[in-house]
Amino acid sequence: MRNLSFIMLIAVLVLSACGRPNIDEQTGQTTIRIAHLVNPTQSSHILLEAFQEQVEEESGGELRVEIYPAGSLFPSDREAIEAVQLGNVEMTVPALASLSGFHQDFMILDLPYLFEDEEQAYSVLDGPFGQDLLDSLEAVNIKGLVYGENGFRHITNNVRPVYTPEDIEGQKLRTLESPVHTDFFNAFGANASPFAFGEMYSSLQQGSYDAMEAPIALMYTSRLFEVQEYMSFTSHVYMPIALLMNDDFFQSLEEEHQGILMDAAEMFREEQRILEQEQSVEYLEEMKEAGLQVNDLTDEEKQAFRDRAEPVYEKYRDILGPELFExxxxAIEEAE
Structure with a gap:
């Protein structure tokens, strides 16, 4: 582990030394480096490759894109976002929960059971409410380009099928790096805490944690179903991803290049959502065939989780202010 940490530190230092903007003095070519956590088979990486192709083609090679997947540069979304903020890399694509540490208003999207379905989520995220949140990141030197999709998240564990909050009481459960997630899982009765995504497989395999929560495709592409016995369709959070860029870097680009990046980002948003849903259907069947035991929840059973989360809503209404909730x-009412 010390050798791996040393290698990652060297990689970060090398990237930091490259400066910003990352322009080849001989060719004038500008390089955009994208660091992210998921494996190359996952929808967001596949569409990043399409983003890369479109940007390089439409810029006539003046913009060059390099992609570093599977946590090869940074072991967590938080560290990747920090690297973008500082300009050590130009872009990342984190799960949205990690953004709450950079702008607290994003916590509101971490609350459980906000959206009924994907279409409602798209309407809110792609409309004025979601755009205002992305624009707010410019205050911390991050340009929010578009939202993508990780999908609805579900509880998995190695103890029993989950139908009620009582079924996960006392279980050690890994959450995303968001205090809201930790709070509502603790309200459900779990012993919840966050840690780096790259450590999750070994923690579950060794039994130091019992449970986690994730969308279907991410669970499959990260092979987490190999170290979990049960998946329960709690659908407790719809979790977007966000395509982020260092704002100083974005503003330094010619207007034509900014337009090329935005066009490619919008392509990423539309196509990645479609592929994510296709992968979820395919991967769920493969995980079932591999032995994962899957159970659904009724609306009444989900309501028990909603009821347990009410104090969490009240806590964050006080923290974030009633106006943001209103x-x-x-926005949700308009989407209905």
Whole structure:
């Protein structure tokens, strides 16, 4: 582990030394480096390759894109976002929960059971409410380009099928790096805490953690179903991803290049969502065939989780302010 940490530190230092913007003095070519956590078979990486192709082609090679998947540069979304913020790399594609540490208003999207389905989520995220959140990141030197999809998240564990909050009481459960997620899982009765995504497989395999929660495709592409026995369709959070860029870097680009990046980002958003849903259907069947035991929940059973989460809503209404909640509620109503 010390050798791996040393290698990652050297990689970060090398990237930092490259400076910003990352322009080849001889060719004038600008390189855009994208670091992210998921494996190359997952939808967001596949569409990053399409993003790469479109950007390089439409810029006539003036923009060059390099992709570093599977946590090869940074072991967590938080560290990748920090690297983008500092300009050590130009882009990343984190799960949205990790953004709450950079702008607290993003916590509101971490609350459980906000959206009924994907279409409602798209309407809110791609509309004024979601755009205002992305624009707010410019205050911390991050350009939010578009939202993508990780999908609805479900509880998995090695103890029993989950139908009620009582079924996960006391279980050690890994959450995303968001205090909201930790709070609502603790409200459900779990012993919840976050840690780096790259450590999850070994922690579950060794039994130091019992449970986790994830969308279907991410669970499959990261092979986490190999170290979990049960998946319960709690659908407790719809979790977007966000295509992020260092804002200083974005503003330094010619207007034509900014337009090329935005066009490619919008392509990423539309196509990645489609592929994510296709992968979820395919991968769920493969995980079942491999022995994962899957159970659904009724609306009444999900309501028990909603009821347990009410104090969490009240806590974050006080922290974030009622106006933000009112704006979100209005956006959801408009989407219906």
């Amino acid at each position: 704006d979100l509620e209005a």
